Amino acid sequence: MARIIGGIATTHVPSIGQAIADKKQNDPYWSPFFRGFDYVHYWLAREKPDVAVVFYNDHGLNFFLDKMPTFAVGAAAEYCNEDEGWGIPVSRAVKGDPALSWHLINRLVADEFDITMCQKMLVDHALTIPMALMWPNQKWPVKVVPIAINTVQHPLPSMARCLKLGRSVGRAIQSYPEDLRVLIVGTGGLSHQLDGKRAGFINKEFDKLCMDKLASEPDVLANYSIHDWIEESGAQGVEFVNWMAMRGALNARVAEVHRNYHVPISNTAAATVVLENRTEAEVRAA
């Protein structure tokens, strides 16, 4: 049976892609952020996932306002990145796992998540930059199932709904008969706002609350409305929906084994978290 090993949450700011291309990982501006991935590399080398299910939000590469799905699940054998218009390097493609994708799609719809199914889907920096951060040699040892959550066009799905989506994905993975080690990834955040007179808004205290509650009490975070989230975390801080979905896919008990937080990267409070799944037996033994 497929087994979820844990989850990784990370910021996906586009300029990280440029910093990687320019080999700026050790520059004073960038190193506090990139150093936060040393543990991630160690953990991934130890845990060796076969597949990554990635919750992310498209910023206008694949989806436009003509048709904007709230939740979209990729079902392709390969996902390409393309020119996003602002000059960051185009990433190499990622391999898909159509069999797992269709299993998730079937289970999600049976579970009343009426998602959009995508046999062709471009993936933007919100998926490719986390890949590049997790596997810095830019060779992907995992297949990927991308799940895009709308953060562009309001109304957005609530934090509570995205936590439930993640829980449904988690149950679906655990019922998948293949012997796969599955990593769950949630990208984006933390607090930031790009638009309006409030541009540059960052809320360190709220970000700390988010990271503190993510592992142990995600339902506390699920109580915030999107409106209140924008107030606390900035207009683009709502990307935390991806973190909520990632958390939902994990077990009720998880251990936070790594956290890194640094302000600013570009206009954003940058954060990286690694959560490890715990079984009930492990919890009892501990």
Next chain:
Amino acid sequence: MVQDIPGTTVFDGGQAQKGYALNAMCYSFNSADARAAFLADEDAYCRKFGLNEEQRSAVKRRDVLAMIEAGGNIYYLAKLAGIFGLNVQDVGAQQTGVTVDEFKAKLAAAGR
């Protein structure tokens, strides 16, 4: 959604309808040919997408707050800003009426 958060325009159905043409033009800038066509003849390119007067004027003035007022969404507008070599710090500085260095200093201060 209630539009009551200071300095913030939530991109709701009203904004999305109002801004459709402007955002459609910005979305086209994923293509290098589209970016070149815009630079070659900005007026013709804006006409092609049917920008209204308010949107055309905001683009002409490179005024991001006015573009948002006219229905622009920042994710698409960032592609337009990229044509002029402006990143999100430049755009943030413009919207908040400070220099880029001041804007960056404000971000750094938020981390302390």
